[in-house]
Amino acid sequence: MIQYAGILLILIGIYGLLTETNLIKIIVSLNVFELGLNVFIISVGFVREGVAPILTSVNNHSGLVFVDPLPQALVLTAIVIGLGTTALGLAFARRIYMKHGTLNIEEIGGGIND
Amino acid sequence: MKKALAMLLLVLVGTLLFMGIYAMEGFRPYGEVDLAQRVSQAYIDKDVTGENPEVVYGISKDLETGSANLVTSIIVNYRSFDTLGEVTVLFLSALGVSILFGSFKGRLRSRYQPNFILRTGSKVVFPLILIMGVYIFIHGHLSPGGGFPGGSMIASAILLMYLADEAFRIRIEGFKMTEGIAGSLYVLLGLVGLTLAGYFLSNFLNTGTVGALFSAGIIPVVYVLVGLKVGSELTGIITDFLKGEVE
Numbered sequence: 350m351i352q353y354a355g356i357l358l359i360l361i362g363i364y365g366l367l368t369e370t371n372l373i374k375i376i377v378s379l380n381v382f383e384l385g386l387n388v389f390i391i392s393v394g395f396v397r398e399g400v401a402p403i404l405t406s407v408n409n410h411s412g413l414v415f416v417d418p419l420p421q422a423l424v425l426t427a428i429v430i431g432l433g434t435t436a437l438g439l440a441f442a443r444r445i446y447m448k449h450g451t452l453n454i455e456e457i458g459g460g461i462n463d
Numbered sequence: 464m465k466k467a468l469a470m471l472l473l474v475l476v477g478t479l480l481f482m483g484i485y486a487m488e489g490f491r492p493y494g495e496v497d498l499a500q501r502v503s504q505a506y507i508d509k510d511v512t513g514e515n516p517e518v519v520y521g522i523s524k525d526l527e528t529g530s531a532n533l534v535t536s537i538i539v540n541y542r543s544f545d546t547l548g549e550v551t552v553l554f555l556s557a558l559g560v561s562i563l564f565g566s567f568k569g570r571l572r573s574r575y576q577p578n579f580i581l582r583t584g585s586k587v588v589f590p591l592i593l594i595m596g597v598y599i600f601i602h603g604h605l606s607p608g609g610g611f612p613g614g615s616m617i618a619s620a621i622l623l624m625y626l627a628d629e630a631f632r633i634r635i636e637g638f639k640m641t642e643g644i645a646g647s648l649y650v651l652l653g654l655v656g657l658t659l660a661g662y663f664l665s666n667f668l669n670t671g672t673v674g675a676l677f678s679a680g681i682i683p684v685v686y687v688l689v690g691l692k693v694g695s696e697l698t699g700i701i702t703d704f705l706k707g708e709v710e
Binding site: 350351367392408411414418430440441 | 468501533700704
């Protein structure tokens with residue numbers, strides 16, 4: 350079920366990327382897309398009745414059923430890189446707003462039609 | 464028109480995704496994964512190179528990696544090179560943000576004055592958040608968390624101070640210095656591993672007993688460095704975003 354939710358979020362993100370004209374909304378769409386992808390990758394590693402992949406004094410040996418730690422490690426990387434790209438994108442959006450006074454990409458134009 | 468086209472494309476992509484993923488051979492249904500068929504089992508047994516007896520918390524000694532947190536053992540031990548790249552990407556984006564806002568001076572003025580509760584409460588909470596952040600990255604190999612969440616917590620404490628105090632300033636040079644030193648030490652640690660054990664970022668220290676604070680070899684060292692680096696980088700990003708207009 351959660352896998353379908355992940356795919357749905359990916360599709361919502363793509364829809365936002367295709368239709369939105371506001372720069373901030375485009376960045377948010379990118380984030381939704383990425384979130385869906387992360388949910389999907391995490392769900393691939395889920396094992397029914399598996400415990401979190403951390404050895405503690407309770408879950409104390411490696412023979413237990415763990416959920417897959419590898420997708421979690423990959424998603425951690427993806428989250429951090431997503432944060433970096435979002436920060437850079439928002440910085441660009443702010444500079445563009447200062448130059449053009451608008452965040453709408455149709456109002457900014459491509460320079461050919463002007 | 465654009466929306467209808469987007470919708471059409473979406474249905475197409477969705478169908479392809481759905482059929483492509485679930486028709487793939489070897490893709491297990493949700494929750495019915497057998498880890499023994501995946502590479503992850505080697506990471507759980509802490510033995511990628513051969514057969515290993517069961518790892519027991521608090522007893523097993525001198526394994527490939529002594530980290531009790533299996534995700535951490537993958538991030539900072541088996542795939543540490545990947546993490547170095549990840550830290551580099553974060554560094555590049557922080558650099559990009561600071562170049563874009565480089566000509567800005569002063570601070571962005573907020574329309575709202577911070578109220579009494581925020582001003583007073585932030586002074587109480589600030590050291591607690593800072594200590595919690597440091598705790599999280601020091602215990603990254605034992606408990607959930609690690610360098611990235613710990614660093615983010617430190618940056619969030621600084622953000623709280625920015626919100627609570629209009630006149631709050633940090634000396635950003637100090638943070639930039641911390642970031643540079645931590646990043647260089649990470650690479651240096653990798654090079655030491657290359658010299659001593661034969662490959663970049665190898666775990667050359669004694670890995671100790673699983674579950675002890677001083678265990679897991681270079682994992683806590685790397686995570687402290689990553690925590691400091693991420694904390695100062697995110698603080699730099701926050702500071703750049705709060706810069707005011709060009710003067």
